[in-house]
Amino acid sequence: MLTDEEKSKLKNRLRRVSGQVAAVERMVDEGAYCIDTLTQIAAATGALGKVGQLVLESHIRSCVAEAASSDNPAERDEKLEELIRLFRKYASLSD
Template sequence: MHGYSGDKQAYLTRLRRIEGQIRGLQRMVDEEAYCIDILTQVSAATRALQAVALGLLEDHIAHCVADAVKSGGPEADEKVKEASAAIARLVRS
């Protein structure tokens, strides 16, 4: 069980929509759409992916990190460090 398990179907639906956006991008490149229109769609897909990441992260802090903090011990510190590293990767990507 993970933080996002309760929303699994919602995350799958969002990821399928993003898959559709990526296939739409392939169609645009294949039909030689205007570069700027392709870039607009790339920005939209990037933002959709980031929204999924932010949702997963909130669920993760609310469940996995919170559970580790309640149990205490070195596991708690580890989970905070691990979540912080994931946040850093997101901010820098």
């Protein structure tokens, strides 16, 4: 679970991503140089990826850690399977 401070930081990052995406849209509309547009897309993608990393870290530190210390084996297994599915999904998106 995200703390209020973490939520605030993530919201600030998401606002920046939103601004970057809006800039890409303007660049497309205005016919900006392709390399400049691609650079802006890479920046937005990287920033959104960082948001995902921070959410994942929070999930591991809270939800997964709680399940790992649980006396309920089904809960532990469920969280592990959830993480495995998540890593498989994101592994297929990387280089």
